Structures are given as C-alpha cells and as structure tokens.
Amino acid sequence: MKLQLQFLGAAGTVTGSKTLIEYSGKHLLVDCGLFQGLKELRLQNRYSFPIDPKTIGNLLLTHAHLDHCGYIPLLVKNGFHGDIQCTEPTKDLTEIILKDSAKIQEEEAERANKHGYSKHSPAKPLYDLKDVMKSLPLFVTHNYHEWVILDEFAKFQFRNVGHILGSAMLELRLDGKTLLFTGDLGRQKPMLLPPPENVKQADVLVIESTYGDRLHPTDNAKEELHDIIWQTNHKGGILIIPTFAVERAQELIYLLSQLKEENRLPGIKIYLDSPMGVSATNVMMKLPGWHSLSGDEIRAMDGVVHLITDANASRAIVADPGPKIAMAGSGMITGGRVLHYLNSYIGEERNTVLLVGFQAAGTRGRALEEGATELKFFGQFHPVKAEIKKITSLSAHADQGEIMAWLRHFEKAPEQVFINHGEPHASDTLRLKIQSELGWNVQVAKPGQVYAV
Structure with a gap:
C-alpha cells in the first residue's frame, strides 16, 4: 500500500x-x-x-x-x-x-x-x-x-x-x-x-x-512569580502578564491560589481579563477527570482572581492607573486585550511585563524577549520603558x-x-x-x- x-x-x-x-x-x-x-x-x-x-x-x-x-x-x-x-x-x-x-x-x-x-x-x-x-x-x-x-x-x-x-x-x-x-x-x-x-x-x-x-531552568515558578509581584508592587507599578488562555492562565491562577493560601500576596486586585481564558478555566473546572487537581485545590482557585469578560469592564480596568496584576491575551502579544494594557503602560518604568511562555519568532513577545526598545501595534511604534521579565520554568x-x-x-x-x-x-x-x-x-x-x- x-x-x-x-x-x-x-x-x-x-x-x-x-x-x-x-x-x-x-x-x-x-x-x-x-x-x-x-x-x-x-x-x-x-x-x-x-x-x-x-x-x-x-x-x-x-x-x-x-x-x-x-x-x-x-x-x-x-x-x-x-x-x-x-x-x-x-x-x-x-x-x-x-x-x-x-x-x-x-x-x-x-x-x-x-x-x-x-x-x-x-x-x-x-x-x-x-x-x-x-x-x-x-x-x-x-x-x-x-x-x-x-x-x-x-x-x-x-x-x-x-x-x-x-x-x-x-x-x-x-x-x-x-x-x-x-x-x-x-x-x-x-x-x-x-x-x-x-x-x-x-x-x-x-x-x-x-x-x-x-533545558528548562529548575527554578521554582511560584517563588519567581512571588518575587516579581512584590518587586513591581514596591515600585507602585502594574504587572502585565500576556497570558495564553489555555493551560497557562489556569496554571497562573493555581500558583496565585497557593500564594494566597500562604498569605504571601499584596493587597491588590488581580484580573484575568480574557474572555477566552475565563471560558477555558470553566472548561477545566467542569471536566475533573482530565486533570490531576484535587477538589480542595480547585476550590482554592475559586475567587483568587477577578474574571473579566465584559469589554466595558476591561476598558475601566485599563483606565485605572492604580497597582494591579493584569493577565490578558494573547500570550505572544499577537493581538487581544493585552495590547490595550501595553498601550497605556509599557512606556512607564514602574511597570513590569512578564512573559510566561514560548515566544515564536516574529511575534511582539519575542521582540520584547530579545530586548526591543519599541514595539509596533495599533499602527504605530510605542517606546518600551517597562521592565521585561520572563519565567521559563512554566513551559x-x-x-x-x-x-x-x-x-x-x-x-x-x-x-x-x-x-x-x-x-x-x-x-x-x-x-x-x-x-x-x-x-x-x-x-x-x-x-x-x-x-x-
């Protein structure tokens, strides 16, 4: 044959x-x-x-x-x-x-x-x-x-x-x-x-x-995330995490839930501003036989972050200059709501952009990973002044x-x-x-x- x-x-x-x-x-x-x-x-x-x-x-x-x-x-x-x-x-x-x-x-x-x-x-x-x-x-x-x-x-x-x-x-x-x-x-x-x-x-x-x-680093992703959150918080800044809606968003919520259980999070709002990320999280919650989390771990994840799907709510969060953690798609910054956060905040040194996954060649995420001093989106170039961080152990x-x-x-x-x-x-x-x-x-x-x- x-x-x-x-x-x-x-x-x-x-x-x-x-x-x-x-x-x-x-x-x-x-x-x-x-x-x-x-x-x-x-x-x-x-x-x-x-x-x-x-x-x-x-x-x-x-x-x-x-x-x-x-x-x-x-x-x-x-x-x-x-x-x-x-x-x-x-x-x-x-x-x-x-x-x-x-x-x-x-x-x-x-x-x-x-x-x-x-x-x-x-x-x-x-x-x-x-x-x-x-x-x-x-x-x-x-x-x-x-x-x-x-x-x-x-x-x-x-x-x-x-x-x-x-x-x-x-x-x-x-x-x-x-x-x-x-x-x-x-x-x-x-x-x-x-x-x-x-x-x-x-x-x-x-x-x-x-x-x-x-080889992936053997760093502890939870401790890296904790340190970056507090470093940004001490500067009075905003932590923007371009987030893959499937798996990475749920992993971040899981890590944040552990930090919350340990009383190691600052008292700031945390948002998953991603309709797709919210939907993917709901899929995981309704299919317990397909993942390895316990019932207690699932319950601990509930309520750790504010789940945002409404566009008007998203715009209001972007417009508020106060300290916060914003997880938004897309993970490689090829589109999505994260661009609106970057539009408002990538030009300020007090803020941090945290990359949490593979960044393909030619993507805006790869450009930031490689030290770009400006980033093009919405038809124009934006100076990059925010600190760029990366957690590679989450791959x-x-x-x-x-x-x-x-x-x-x-x-x-x-x-x-x-x-x-x-x-x-x-x-x-x-x-x-x-x-x-x-x-x-x-x-x-x-x-x-x-x-x-």
Missing part, C-alpha cells in the same frame, strides 16, 4: 501544524493550525491548500492550541466536510479558541480599514464567526485509549501527552504499520495534568522539537532532556523518525542528540516535502 507523509506546516518553524497523510488513495490530516509570527509565515495562511480539502476524509486533532487548530474554519470554508476527531476537552477548547480567533481577525481588519494601515484594500479576515460555526458540527470526541476504526486500512487511538487539558499523542495504524505523532509533548511533571504516557514501539515517529536545543513543552528521557522508553528504534515543530536550530540539535545517543535514523521534516513511509 502506498503510504506517504507531507509536512504542510510546523516544519522549520513551530507554528502552522498540518501533516497530510496519503494511504491507499485516501487522505488524512493530522492537526490544522495557523502560522503565526513572522510575516512570511503568516502569509502562508492565505496560500491555496495543496489538495482539494473535499478529498480529506478525517482530521485528527491533537490539541486545542491555535497553531494546531486555527486553520480549521478556513479548511471547512474551502470544502472540507469530514470528521474532526479529538478528545472532549479539545473540542470544547477549540470552539472557544476559534471563536476568539475569528473575532480578533474581524476586529483587526475593521481597525486596519478604519485607520488605513493595511497594505490590503480592504483588509479581510481569513475567516469569520459564520465559518467557525460551520466547523463545529464536524467534531467527534473520544476518550484516551479508545480505538477508532476509520476504514479497512486505518484505525487510531489518542493517548495522554500531558501538554494541555485534553491534549493527545496520536497512535495511528495504517495497514499494519504504526505511526506515532507526539503533537506537543508535555513536561515530565506537569503542574495540572498527568505526565505523558510512555510508548514502547512505533514504526514511524513524528516528534516535536520546540525546546530540542535547551508546557518538554525540554531536550525530557524528550530524550521519553524516547528511551522505546524498546527498539522506529524505522523512521521525523522531527517537526521547532525552529531550525532546535530541530537539528535534537536530531544530532538522538543520532549520537540512541543511534536512530532521524531526519528533520522539510516543509512541503513528501516522504514515503
């Missing part, structure tokens, strides 16, 4: 995850994400899909981050009408994320047209809320370890990968051959989730490499050491290993590490290239 893979995204970069599988004249798609960051990457979101989306039978979705699910409405808009297979939390979170993505795109297009700072006339969103709503009936949910038969040649199961709520690695059996896609591999000791399952065997392995070239991605430890559970080498979802240096460093320590046949996936397996 003819069996081949084509990496349509997350090859040479960390965003735009899409892997096309052709087998016996049929097509499957693993993940369907948006490119983010650099302009040349974002432009690829508008390229024509390489095959007619109508010919794709199933989309197998590993988790609900935008770089894995954000292209779905456009795929449906262009003719895809197959099943979107995922876990229950992934379905719930993807709906939240796609609605937010459509809203942000529509607002940005409207703002660009109003102020004339787009090079396109008129500026148009990739998709709108109507396109999102057409996608939702296609979702079919499954539990971990539930084998699903697609046809006479193909079946799959999802396995826990410990990245975000409901995230999964994909074990796919095609005509007797086992293909394993890690999706985004989680940490060995996630804060809110069970750790990734160990795997003993696969014929073909596709593994991510976001942090394939480094939801395995580092090089954790990836290697996970790989060592394989009882024999896969026939082929493809490395994806990483910037070039990270992916190639991981390739060399696997080859030197495990002796496996490994290659870094190239964008658009077709591989026979």
